[in-house]
Amino acid sequence: xxxxxxxxxxxxxxxxxxxxxxxxxxxxxxxxxxxxxxxxxxxxxxxxxxxxxxxxxxxxxxxxxxxxxxxxxxxxxxxxxxxxxxxxxxxxxxxxxxxxxxxxxxxxxxxxxxxxxxxxxxxxxxx
Numbered sequence: 001x002x003x004x005x006x007x008x009x010x011x012x013x014x015x016x017x018x019x020x021x022x023x024x025x026x027x028x029x030x031x032x033x034x035x036x037x038x039x040x041x042x043x044x045x046x047x048x049x050x051x052x053x054x055x056x057x058x059x060x061x062x063x064x065x066x067x068x069x070x071x072x073x074x075x076x077x078x079x080x081x082x083x084x085x086x087x088x089x090x091x092x093x094x095x096x097x098x099x100x101x102x103x104x105x106x107x108x109x110x111x112x113x114x115x116x117x118x119x120x121x122x123x124x125x126x127x
Contacts, residue, residue: 054067054079054080056080056082058082058087059082060082060083060084060086060087061082061083062080062081062082062083063081063082063083064080064081065079065080065081066078066079066080067079067080
C-alpha cells in the first residue's frame with residue numbers, strides 16, 4: 001500500500017514538473033515605429049487591473065469628451081462636457097416662478113395686505 005502511494009506521489013510530482021517546464025514564456029519589450037523585420041503573427045489579451053466608473057452629480061448626454069485610452073488625468077482636468085440644455089430649462093423655469101411670485105406681491109397679494117394691516121395695528125395705540 002505504501003509503495004503504491006509513493007508511486008502515485010512521484011508520478012504527480014513528475015507530471016506537475018513536466019507541465020510547468022513546458023509552459024510558453026512571453027518576453028515583453030518596448031515597441032517603436034518602424035519596419036517589421038522579424039514578425040510573427042499572434043494575439044495578446046490585456047486585462048485591466050481594475051475598472052473605474054465615471055460618475056457625475058448631474059446626469060445628461062455627453063457633448064464633448066477628452067477620454068482617450070491610456071491617457072492619464074489629474075484633479076481638475078477636463079474629462080467630459082454634459083449637455084446643459086436640461087439645466088438651462090430648469091433655471092428658466094425657476095426664474096419664471098420667481099418673477100411671478102415677485103409680480104404677485106407687487107400687485108397686491110393677500111400676504112402684502114396682511115403685512116400692511118399688521119403694521120397699522122402696531123402703529124395705532126391700544127384701546
